[in-house]
Amino acid sequence: MKMWLSQHWQALGQTLKQLARTPLSSLLSIFVIGIAFSLPLGIYTLIGNLQALSGHVANTPQLSLFLRMDATSSDIEQINARLEKFPNIASFKFVSKEIALQQLQHESGLADVVDSLIKNPLPDAFVIDIQPVSPNELESIQATMKKWSEVEHAQVDTDWARRLDAFIRLGQFAVLMLACLLGFALIIVVFNTIRLQILTKRDEIEVSKLIGATDSFIRRPFLYFGAIQGMAGAASAWLIIALGIQAINESLVELTQLYSIDFFIDHLSLLDSLSLLLFSAWLGWLGARLSVAQHLSLIEPE
Amino acid sequence: MISFKNVYKRYPDGFEALKNVAFTIDAGELVYLTGHSGAGKSTLLKLIAAIERPTSGHITVSEQNVNALKKSTIPFLRRSLGIIFQDQKILYDRSVFANVMLPLQIRGFEKKISAARVRAALDKVGLLAKETANPITLSGGEKQRLCIARAVVHRPSILIADEPTANLDVDYAQSIMEVFRSFQQVGVTVLIATHDVTLLNDTRYRTLTLNQGKLIS
Ligand SMILES: Nc1ncnc2c1ncn2[C@@H]1O[C@H](COP(=O)(O)OP(=O)(O)OP(=O)(O)O)[C@@H](O)[C@H]1O
Numbered sequence: 001m002k003m004w005l006s007q008h009w010q011a012l013g014q015t016l017k018q019l020a021r022t023p024l025s026s027l028l029s030i031f032v033i034g035i036a037f038s039l040p041l042g043i044y045t046l047i048g049n050l051q052a053l054s055g056h057v058a059n060t061p062q063l064s065l066f067l068r069m070d071a072t073s074s075d076i077e078q079i080n081a082r083l084e085k086f087p088n089i090a091s092f093k094f095v096s097k098e099i100a101l102q103q104l105q106h107e108s109g110l111a112d113v114v115d116s117l118i119k120n121p122l123p124d125a126f127v128i129d130i131q132p133v134s135p136n137e138l139e140s141i142q143a144t145m146k147k148w149s150e151v152e153h154a155q156v157d158t159d160w161a162r163r164l165d166a167f168i169r170l171g172q173f174a175v176l177m178l179a180c181l182l183g184f185a186l187i188i189v190v191f192n193t194i195r196l197q198i199l200t201k202r203d204e205i206e207v208s209k210l211i212g213a214t215d216s217f218i219r220r221p222f223l224y225f226g227a228i229q230g231m232a233g234a235a236s237a238w239l240i241i242a243l244g245i246q247a248i249n250e251s252l253v254e255l256t257q258l259y260s261i262d263f264f265i266d267h268l269s270l271l272d273s274l275s276l277l278l279f280s281a282w283l284g285w286l287g288a289r290l291s292v293a294q295h296l297s298l299i300e301p302e
Numbered sequence: 303m304i305s306f307k308n309v310y311k312r313y314p315d316g317f318e319a320l321k322n323v324a325f326t327i328d329a330g331e332l333v334y335l336t337g338h339s340g341a342g343k344s345t346l347l348k349l350i351a352a353i354e355r356p357t358s359g360h361i362t363v364s365e366q367n368v369n370a371l372k373k374s375t376i377p378f379l380r381r382s383l384g385i386i387f388q389d390q391k392i393l394y395d396r397s398v399f400a401n402v403m404l405p406l407q408i409r410g411f412e413k414k415i416s417a418a419r420v421r422a423a424l425d426k427v428g429l430l431a432k433e434t435a436n437p438i439t440l441s442g443g444e445k446q447r448l449c450i451a452r453a454v455v456h457r458p459s460i461l462i463a464d465e466p467t468a469n470l471d472v473d474y475a476q477s478i479m480e481v482f483r484s485f486q487q488v489g490v491t492v493l494i495a496t497h498d499v500t501l502l503n504d505t506r507y508r509t510l511t512l513n514q515g516k517l518i519s
C-alpha cells in the first residue's frame with residue numbers, strides 16, 4: 001500500500017516537473033483548451049440564468065377567471081374559498097362585473113357605447129397572481145380551474161414563456177453539441193501532446209523497460225499529465241467565464257438601477273464546477289490513455 | 303540458476319545467431335562467456351532477460367520458464383536480474399545519481415531508502431564523488447562503473463554483464479573485475495560476456511565459448 005502510494009506520488013511529481021520544464025508551452029496549451037471550453041461553458045451559464053429568469057417571471061402574467069353570466073353571489077363566495085386554499089397562489093382579487101364596466105367606461109373611451117348598453121355584458125372575474133411555477137404547471141392550474149362549474153373561461157398567456165422555454169431548449173442542445181465537439185478536441189490535443197512527450201522520452205522509456213518497469217509504471221506519468229492538462233484547461237475556462245460575468249454584472253448595475261429590477265448573472269454552481277473539472281480531467285486522461293496505447297508499444301527495447 | 307536446452311535463435315532477417323545451445327549455470331557461480339565478434343554472446347544474454355525470445359528450445363532463469371512468460375510478467379523476471387548493457391544505455395538528461403536511482407524508482411522504493419542505497423552502490427564502484435555530475439562528463443571507465451552501480455543497486459540475484467571491460471586499460475579492468483568477484487562472493491550469480499584475454503586467463507572460473515552461434519566448450 002505504502003509502495004503503491006509512493007509510486008503514484010512519484011508519478012505526480014514527475015508530471016508536475018514535466019509541466020514546469022516547459023512552462024510556456026504548458027500554459028499555452030492549457031489556455032487554448034480554456035478558451036475553447038469557455039464558449040459552451042459561457043452559453044451554459046447564460047442558459048442557467050435565463051432559466052432562472054423565466055422561472056422567475058413566468059407567473060407575472062395573471063390568470064383571469066371569468067365566471068358564468070348567471071353566477072350568483074354564493075358561487076362567488078365558493079370560488080373565493082377555493083382560491084384561498086389553492087396551492088401556488090400568491091394573491092388574488094375579485095373584480096365584479098359592475099367595476100369592470102366602470103373601468104371600461106373610464107379607460108377605453110368607449111363611454112358612449114357602454115352607456116347605450118341595456119344590459120351589462122361583462123362577467124364577474126377573479127384576477128390571480130401565481131407563485132413561480134413552470135409553464136407546464138401554470139397550464140395545469142389553468143386546466144383545473146377551467147373545470148370548476150361556475151367558471152366560464154380561464155385565461156392565461158403562456159406563449160412567451162413557451163417561446164423562452166423552446167429557446168432555452170435549443171441553447172441546451174447547442175451546448176451539448178459544442179461540448180461534445182470540444183471534448184473531442186481536448187482528447188486530440190492531449191493525444192498529440194503525449195505523443196510528443198513519449199517521443200522525447202524514448203530513451204528513458206526504453207531503459208526503464210529493459211530494467212523491469214511495468215507498463216503501468218511507464219504509463220502513469222503520462223496519464224497524470226493528460227488528466228492535469230484537461231483539468232487545468234477547464235479551470236482556466238471557468239476563470240474566463242468568471243471574469244466575463246464580473247464584467248457583465250458591472251454594466252448590469254446601471255441598467256438595473258435605471259429600470260429598478262433585480263437581475264444579476266450567477267456563476268456555475270459548486271456541483272456544476274466540480275463536475276466540469278472532473279469530467280475534463282477524465283477526458284484528458286482518456287486522450288493520454290489512447291495516445292499511450294498507440295505510441296508506447298512502438299518503443300520496444302532491442 | 304540459468305539453464306539453456308537446445309536453444310536456437312534466428313533473427314527476423316533469417317540469420318541464425320544461436321544454434322542448439324545448451325548449458326547450466328549454478329547459483330553463486332561466476333562464468334565467462336567468450337567468442338569472436340558476432341559469435342552470439344549478446345544474443346545469448348538478451349535471451350536470458352527476455353529482450354529477445356528464442357526461436358526454439360527451453361530457457362530457465364531462477365526456476366522461471368522464460369519461454370512461457372507472458373508479456374506482463376517479463377518486467378518481474380528482469381527485476382531479478384542486474385544487467386550491464388554492451389551499449390551502456392546511460393540517460394544523459396539526468397545526473398549520475400538519478401541514473402542509478404532508476405531501478406529503485408521503477409520498483410516504487412521510497413525516496414529516503416533509495417537515496418541511501420544509491421549512495422552505497424556508487425560508493426562501491428568509487429563514484430560517490432561524482433553523484434551530481436552529468437554522465438556526459440564521465441570518463442569511459444567511470445561510465446562503465448556507473449552501469450555497474452545501476453545494475454547492482456537493487457541487489458539482484460543474477461548479474462549479467464556484456465563487455466563490461468571493453469575499451470578499458472588493464473588496471474581499470476582488474477578493478478572492475480574485483481567488483482564482480484565481490485558480488486559473487488556474497489552469493490550473486492555472475493555471467494560476463496567478454497573477449498578480454500587477460501580476464502580469461504583467470505582459471506578459477508568456468509568459461510563458455512561460442513563460435514558461429516555454437517557452444518564449443
Ligand atoms: N536484431 C538483429 N537482427 C539481425 N541480426 C542480428 C540482430 N542482432 C544481432 N544480429 C546478428 O547476430 C549475430 C550475433 O550478434 P551478437 O550481438 O550476439 O554478437 P556478439 O557475440 O555479442 O558480438 P560482439 O562481440 O561484437 O558484441 C551477429 O552476426 C549479428 O549481426
Ligand SMILES: [Mg+2]
Binds near residue numbers: 343344345388464
Ligand atoms: Mg555483443
